[in-house]
Amino acid sequence: xxxxxxxxxxxxxxxxxxxxxxxxxxxxxxxxxxxxxxxxxxxxxxxxxxxxxxxxxxxxxxxxxxxxxxxxxxxxxxxxxxxxxxxxxxxxxxxxxxxxxxxxxxxxxxxxxxxxx
Amino acid sequence: xxxxxxxxxxxxxxxxxxxxxxxxxxxxxxxxxxxxxxxxxxxxxxxxxxxxxxxxxxxxxxxxxxxxxxxxxxxxxxxxxxxxxxxxxxxxxxxxxxxxxxxxxxxxxxx
Numbered sequence: 001x002x003x004x005x006x007x008x009x010x011x012x013x014x015x016x017x018x019x020x021x022x023x024x025x026x027x028x029x030x031x032x033x034x035x036x037x038x039x040x041x042x043x044x045x046x047x048x049x050x051x052x053x054x055x056x057x058x059x060x061x062x063x064x065x066x067x068x069x070x071x072x073x074x075x076x077x078x079x080x081x082x083x084x085x086x087x088x089x090x091x092x093x094x095x096x097x098x099x100x101x102x103x104x105x106x107x108x109x110x111x112x113x114x115x116x117x
Numbered sequence: 118x119x120x121x122x123x124x125x126x127x128x129x130x131x132x133x134x135x136x137x138x139x140x141x142x143x144x145x146x147x148x149x150x151x152x153x154x155x156x157x158x159x160x161x162x163x164x165x166x167x168x169x170x171x172x173x174x175x176x177x178x179x180x181x182x183x184x185x186x187x188x189x190x191x192x193x194x195x196x197x198x199x200x201x202x203x204x205x206x207x208x209x210x211x212x213x214x215x216x217x218x219x220x221x222x223x224x225x226x227x228x
Contacts, residue, residue, distance in 0.1 A: 042204060042218035043161065090160055105151045105206070108160040 003027050006091050006109035014117055015081060021112045023074040023091030032074040033106065034066060035090040043090055049074060050096065081116045088113050118143050121207050123219035131227055134195050138222045140205030141187045149208040150188045152179055154201045155221065161204055164190075195226045 004025045013019050023032065031050050035043035048056035049068040057066075063085075065077040074091055092106040122141045130136045142150075150167035165172065167179040167188045178191040188207075192199055202221040209215045 042220050044218075045216055088158075088160075105153075105163040105166060108162065110160050113158075 004091055004093055004107050004109035006089075006112050008112055009110065010113045010115075012115045012117060013078065013081065015083075017081075018077070018079045020078065021076040021089055021091075021114075023076075023109055024072055025093045025107070025109075026072055027093065027107065028071075028095075029093035029107070030071060030096045031094045032068065033092040033094075034064075034074070034076050035092060035108075037088040037090055037111075047076075078114075081114075083116045086115045120144060121205060121217045121219040123203075123205055123222045125220055125222060127223040127225050129225045129227055130195050132195055132197060134226075135191065135193045136195055136224065137189055137191045138203055138205075138224075139187050139189050140207075140219050140222075141185075142207045142217075143186070144207070144209050145183075145186060147186075147207045147209050150179075150181055151206040151208075152177075152188075152190050153204040153206055153218075155204055156201050164203070192224075195224075197226050197228060200224055200226045 007022045011019060033048050034046040036046055037043040045058050046060045047066045052068045052071055063080045067075040088111045090111045091109040094106045120143050128136055152164040153161040154164045155161040165174050165177060165179050167181045169181050171180040176193045180189045188205055190203060202223045204221045205219040207217050
């Protein structure tokens with residue numbers, strides 16, 4: 001079982017809808033990430049939260065809005081998405097964004113498969 | 118040249134075979150290296166970190182060659198369950214930790 005839990009597992013939304021993806025981890029990790037993965041492509045980093053503060057935004061369109069309510073939770077709010085935003089959205093965590101990656105890597109959630117119609 | 122490059126495969130190998138993948142990286146200042154495994158329509162899962170001295174975990178051996186800027190993954194005695202896409206991950210420092218995934222190498226182990 002993954003230690004990073006993402007909900008929902010599948011989501012179909014219209015271009016005018018507002019929805020949220022949720023991610024939760026209880027490993028005490030202080031860095032959390034959102035990745036987007038299209039079919040047959042590697043994951044692409046979207047956002048990094050370090051100690052509950054947004055530290056990296058990889059030029060993601062404003063229709064994606066991240067939120068980190070506390071150290072265990074990470075949300076991704078979606079609004080006015082386009083069909084090309086359909087993808088697997090992966091949440092990940094690591095001990096922290098500076099040293100945690102040195103030997104521990106990331107733990108990924110199982111993802112939310114998003115379809116925009 | 119891409120920052121991280123992998124042969125996409127597929128590598129089709131019989132059960133019991135030994136197979137090796139390489140992953141080249143362009144930034145000589147890269148700090149940390151990992152191999153991840155991703156099954157079809159699933160999330161990536163950490164397979165192993167890659168250390169300068171090389172490391173082994175059961176049938177899997179990972180090596181780092183800093184001079185030639187590549188990492189490798191060797192799988193011995195391949196099992197059907199090893200069929201997956203293997204992603205290399207390279208982490209650079211410099212302001213913030215930049216994480217780059219390779220495009221993955223697909224392995225298909227055949228009975």
